[in-house]
Amino acid sequence: MAAIVLSGCQGGTFGGGESQSSPNANPAITQTGTQTVRQRIQQLRADQAALNSAIAAQQNQLAQTRSKLSADASAYSSLTNGITSRLQAGTTPGNPNLVNDWNAAQAKLDDVTLGVGTLNSLASQVTTQASVAGYLLENVRATYSVGGAVDEDHRNLRSIESETTRSMQQIDRLIGDLNAQISRENGFLARERTNLAALSYGVNLGRLGNPGSQRVTVTNRRQVPLQ
Secondary structure (H helix, E strand, O other), X not given: OHHHHHHHHHHHHHHHHHHHHHHHHHHHHHHHHHHHHHHHHHHHHHHHHHHHHHHHHHHHHXXXXXXXXXXXXXXXXXXXXXXXXXXXXXOOOOOHHHHHHHHHHHHHHHHHHHHHHHHHHHHHHHHHHHHHHHHHHHHHHHHOOOOOOOHHHHHHHHHHHHHXXXXXXXXXXXXXXXXXXXXXXXXXXXXXXHHHHHHHHHHHHOOOOOOOOOOOOOXXXXXXXXX
């Protein structure tokens, strides 16, 4: 009889242990889910901040490149206008001063060509950022369905989603600005290469004239390919 009672008590003890462990299991699972969501949100927030920093850096690089291109184009125009004025008035054939000015103008045109290469490289980087932003937005939206989140987590996700959408709009504008700038600079280069060739012939003649087979010899100048 004692053995039966003892057995019953032992059974009650095991049964009680099982009934107490079940309530404790669910909060542990919920806590794990909540922690996972919050860690994911922290990572998404960090990714969004990195994206914003990259966009700001690219916008700054575009502004700097534009400024440099403008300065180079202005210096080039000043040189070619000076050459044209001297040739209109007439000068000695192959005037060394005009040859030096022509070489300087060619150097500035090469600088513009390099600037266009910088713009093309920047456009490629911005296109990559567009892919990064799209991937980030997908991850943000996927996180809404992760279990264990609370209302505050979803508010944070909506904030990140909104910021990412604005970043994508900034990227779109940046790509548009880059494409427009590249198109303008390529047009400028095409026109001025022809103009510079005509001026080289004029410098050899000592007056303005139609381009011929002669060209001013430009020493130690390398042709910079347009990218």
